[in-house]
Amino acid sequence: MKEIFTMWRHTQMVVLVALSAAIYAAVLIPFKGFAIVPGFIEIRPANAFPVVFGLLFGPAGAWGSAIGNLIGDFFGTLTLGSIGGFVGNFFLGLLPYKVWGAFFRGRNMETNVDTGKRLLAYVAVTVLASAVCAAIISWWIAVLGLYPFQVFFALIFFNNAIIGGVIGPILLYAFYPRVKRWGLLWTEILEPEEVSASRLQRIGNLLVWIGTIGAVVVGVFFGLSSKNPGTPGVVIGVALFLIVVVIASLMLGGREQVEAVEAEEEEPGAPRVSRAR
Numbered sequence: 001m002k003e004i005f006t007m008w009r010h011t012q013m014v015v016l017v018a019l020s021a022a023i024y025a026a027v028l029i030p031f032k033g034f035a036i037v038p039g040f041i042e043i044r045p046a047n048a049f050p051v052v053f054g055l056l057f058g059p060a061g062a063w064g065s066a067i068g069n070l071i072g073d074f075f076g077t078l079t080l081g082s083i084g085g086f087v088g089n090f091f092l093g094l095l096p097y098k099v100w101g102a103f104f105r106g107r108n109m110e111t112n113v114d115t116g117k118r119l120l121a122y123v124a125v126t127v128l129a130s131a132v133c134a135a136i137i138s139w140w141i142a143v144l145g146l147y148p149f150q151v152f153f154a155l156i157f158f159n160n161a162i163i164g165g166v167i168g169p170i171l172l173y174a175f176y177p178r179v180k181r182w183g184l185l186w187t188e189i190l191e192p193e194e195v196s197a198s199r200l201q202r203i204g205n206l207l208v209w210i211g212t213i214g215a216v217v218v219g220v221f222f223g224l225s226s227k228n229p230g231t232p233g234v235v236i237g238v239a240l241f242l243i244v245v246v247i248a249s250l251m252l253g254g255r256e257q258v259e260a261v262e263a264e265e266e267e268p269g270a271p272r273v274s275r276a277r
Contacts, residue, residue: 020064042225058186084140204251211244
């Protein structure tokens, strides 16, 4: 995941982090009064943004989602649980662009939803990223001994997946042509050498799903089997599967998406995109 660090060299990517965080927080804050679990979870129409930001802005979208969620927590829900919220929302923006590259090849990698196949891919990455985000936050809340894993997971997952799956494609369909025209896609800004190459991409794609499903199954099973939210089965078992998700993310890379855009730019008559820093 080299690009989550090298992206800070580019002024455009830093601006996209700030823009993503500002938009996410601005839509989160007005709904802080509509609490599902007071102090922790509220109705969040803003959940449509992280997946869209991740697909459009790559690592900048991931950082923006994490920071935007933290800013939102300052308005009534800032607790130790916010640490899990930061990490969970980071992966909510990170995994979509990581997994997208494993679904498509060549020019088909463009992160739009203008075909049925791309729309199905969008739904798949939304469900996956929502589950990982929910698992990370629910695991952390269980570690703190506050709430059972299965309770938080169900609330966060459905909150993310339903809103992201319904509103997200509309936003992406509307934003993608404009962002591409303005040269602000992450694949148009970063250089190939600044992005990690995929290693055993198919295995990485398989592992990220196995890790996600495993974390959910183990968390729910041990969560239902014990009255103690922080039971070792949840704390250790879920953590092991989340480590698998992290390893899979490292394997998925992302350089191929940047190289595909460069190849398209080099074709005769293709518009040139300035990769300014």
